[in-house]
Amino acid sequence: MALYVAAAAVLEGVENRQGSIKGLVYGRRFQNVKQLYALVCETQRYSVVLDAVIASAGLLRAEKKLRPHLAKVLVYELLLGRGFRGSGGRWKPLVARHQARLKAELARLKVHRSVSRNEDLLELASRPGPALQVPRFVRVNTLKTCSDDAIDYFKRQGFSYQGRASSLEDLRTLKGKHFLLDPLLPELLVFPAQTDLHEHPLYQAGHLILQDKASCLPAMLLAPPPGSHVIDACAAPGNKTSHVAALLKNQGKIFAFDLDAKRLASMATLLARAGVSCCELAEKDFLAVSPSDQRYRQVQYILLDPSCSGSGMLTRQLEEPGACAPSKKRLHALAGFQQRALCHALTFSSLQRLVYSTCSLCQEENEDVVRNALQNSAGTFRLVPVLPSWPHRGLGTFPGAEYCLRASPETTLTGGFFIAVLERKEVSSSASHTEAPGPELTASPTPKRKKKRRKLVAGASTLPGT
Incomplete structure (x- = not known):
């Protein structure tokens, strides 16, 4: 029963704009996070259908003690889910006695809309797509x-x-x-x-990282050699940070900043599981980090993946309806922060290479931010052409914008993403590994050495399948 109560609380929080589904699910510290997240997402996906069925059946009028969000979760389980898990608590018999009426109203809705499957009842924006x-x-x-x-x-x-x-x-x-x-x-x-x-x-042992391909590109294109000092300016949740650490082979230093204490704590857990030992976490606004601080005098690489609208995230439309079309006011605020963060990053005196990325589809957060930052840098930095065979390029809003990368489910079979690689102009073009002729797979400037075979897990024979 605790599962259904927790799911109802998350749905109510999302409706009241207290956060995203994922953030609220993890904030409740429920034992089976995966199960709770799946239940909330599916209930939210069918929200309009469930509201119609519950209203037509008069469930809330008949059961005045049943709260709307809990009713929605329970009716989803009864009609569209796997059925009640465990005992179902005291609410199971309450909803079950309305089962015949609820099923009849679901069937009536299908007839009215001339469909035969539950999935066909979904609104167009919520149907399974790319x-x-x-x-x-x-x-x-x-x-x-x-x-x-x-x-x-x-x-x-x-x-x-x-x-x-x-x-x-x-x-x-x-x-x-x-x-x-x-x-x-x-x-x-x-x-x-x-x-x-x-x-x-x-x-679970940290040998695998579940990470979308587009999200792997920023670290790969930054390509800091082992021993480098790197800033990850807006680091949480940490997948890109762990990727940078892997490229460094834990040799060197990563300064990772994020303002969200909870996200930073989760990131620390992720990095520990991944075996990252070269990262220094700080609960700090990157804009407050001084480029003149002696701790960062050797920083030559910066990864900047700032807060954005998330309009390219595959789950965002489900978690925050309407997020795929953020308001002009929100875009203006986000782009202002992104602009300040990128311009600030370019003031680090030893910086040689920077990757700017977002999971946004909006020009205001992508090409516009990069164009303005390049103009403000007084010609010190330039865009680097990368991955020439990548099929989805930046919007042609300024000369060189085609050097940027875009990604989408339709064109690259990934989440929506934007990436720009900036390099200090005095760096010789012959030193830019992404421009050198040859296979695009050789993203790292260091010679490729044969990998030493290692056991997957200490005591791997104890794992299933070994």
């Missing part, structure tokens, strides 16, 4: 293992390895227990969209 076609990307954490060992482990578990993908179509047609190696990132495995690895022992 998000369901995006594969499950899994980054192998090279601080703890290597791709070859991870692949061998999955093969022992009954998965069929199909080799390195040669096209997006290879990723799009993945089914069942087949998986591939991504054609661009050498540590990225690709599984069918429905693959759930949250309970997998390699994920």
Whole structure:
């Protein structure tokens, strides 16, 4: 019963704009986070349908002690979900005695709308779309293992390895227990969209990071060599930070900043699980970090992934209805902060390379911010052309904008994303590894060495499938 009460509380919080589904779910510290998150998302997805059925059946009029959000969760479970889990508590018999009427109203609604399936009742904006076609990307954490060992482990578990993908179509047609190696990132495995690895022992041990491909590009394009000093300006939740640490091989220093104490605490847990030892976390606004501070005099690389509208996130429309079309007022405020953060980052005296990224589709947060920052830098920095074969480029709003990258479910089979790589002009173009001829996979400027095979987990024979 605690599951349904928690789900109702999260739904009410979302409706009152107290936060996103994910933030509210994790804030409740419920024991089975995955189960709670799935229940809330599915209930929210069918919200309009459930409201109609509950109103037509007169459930809340008949049961005055039943709160609306709890009623919605219970009716979802009864009509559209898996049925009540466990005893269902005192609310199960209360709703169950209205079961016949509720089912009749659901059937009547289908007839009225000339549909036969529950899914067909969904509003157009809530129907499964391109998000369901995006594969499950899994980054192998090279601080703890290597791709070859991870692949061998999955093969022992009954998965069929199909080799390195040669096209997006290879990723799009993945089914069942087949998986591939991504054609661009050498540590990225690709599984069918429905693959759930949250309970997998390699994920729980920090050997795998569940991270969308577009989200892996910023660290890959920053490509700091081992021993570098790096700033991750807006670091939480930490996936990109752990990727930077893997590229550094834990040699060097990452200064990671974030203002949200809860997100920073979760990030610390993630980094510890991933085996990151070169990162210094600080609960601090990046804009308050002084470029003249001696601690940052060796910082040559900055990763800036600031707060944004999230309009490219696959789950955002579900979590925050209308987020795909943020208001002009909100966009103006976000772009103002992003502009200040990027201009501030470019004032660090030793900075040589910066990657600016957002999970937004909005020009105001992307091309406009980069263009203004370049103008304000008085010609000190330039955009670097990267990944020339990437199919989705920046909007042509200013000369060179095509050097930026965009991503979307339709064009790249990833979440929506924007990336720009800026470099100090005195850096010789011959030193820019992303411009050098040759395969795009060689993102790191350091010579590629043969990876040493390592055991996946200490005492790996105790894990399932070994």
